[in-house]
């Protein structure tokens with residue numbers, strides 16, 4: 001194993017931004033996950049480029065962390081490094097929209113849009129996670145894909161080259177982005193994005209934001225730690241995944257403290273001290289039941305990270 005202390009020294013972005021054995025449960029919405037050997041959180045784009053340069057030169061594999069709202073990290077944690085984008089939160093008003101760095105929480109981005117009187121992102125208010133993670137996942141809320149309003153994306157290549165891409169719709173589809181495995185930007189890091197937004201009156205924007213958050217509260221989204229929807233919807237199945245899991249009587253079913261939410265069958269929750277192994281077993285059990293009953297494979301939306 002590489003000497004991670006020496007590597008951390010080379011990264012040289014201040015001790016408060018580099019940690020060893022960092023518990024990942026403190027960085028995931030599931031509140032699950034063992035330690036990351038090396039946890040690096042650059043505070044600026046320049047620091048991100050510097051950290052990436054060292055990790056590359058030292059051949060240390062790394063996982064890019066946004067808000068941790070769509071990942072299940074194994075109980076044995078993450079060997080090598082986690083590169084957290086949580087320190088990149090700058091944003092500015094631009095003509096026709098807003099520019100923001102990848103680590104900004106979606107809620108904070110929406111609140112800034114409201115302050116500027118800019119409309120377009122309010123459907124995403126209440127969705128946990130960061131801008132970078134939302135673009136990677138091509139997050140979708142209330143029938144709207146986040147890519148639909150992206151105008152330009154700034155990204156870092158695996159070799160450290162920084163490039164700006166005009167948004168091109170052909171590479172994006174339901175919960176799919178070119179940054180995911182197999183995509184033409186696989187391995188690139190989203191550093192920031194420009195969203196094309198419309199000037200509107202503040203109270204109108206605020207009303208939609210309030211309604212979205214209220215709806216999520218009523219659906220129990222924040223009742224227990226979770227990662228949102230566990231499986232993707234698939235039109236070929238003829239009904240939403242939640243209805244499929246409901247028809248199998250899975251609502252409330254649990255393995256240890258990992259449970260299918262009693263409120264919504266496609267949200268899997270941590271009732272207190274769930275292990276990643278319990279959650280993984282629950283996911284596999286639900287997928288297997290759906291396959292036996294209906295003959296189709298549910299595709300997890302949540303990303304599995306590290307060692308289980």
Ligand SMILES: Cc1cc2nc3c(=O)[nH]c(=O)nc-3n(C[C@H](O)[C@H](O)[C@H](O)COP(=O)(O)OP(=O)(O)OC[C@H]3O[C@@H](n4cnc5c(N)ncnc54)[C@H](O)[C@@H]3O)c2cc1C
Nearest residue numbers: 066067068069070129130132133134136139140190227228
């Ligand atoms: C209560 C709740 C409700 C939710 N509701 C919705 C919903 O309505 N719609 C929806 O689509 N999702 C929903 N989610 C899931 C989650 O909020 C989104 O998928 C969100 O976009 C994840 O962003 P993140 O920053 O947390 O990503 P993370 O979980 O940190 O990472 C997810 C993936 O993105 C990659 N990634 C993260 N940042 C970057 C970056 N800057 N560059 C490259 N790759 C990156 C990671 O490596 C990982 O593979 C919900 C989750 C919760 C907990």
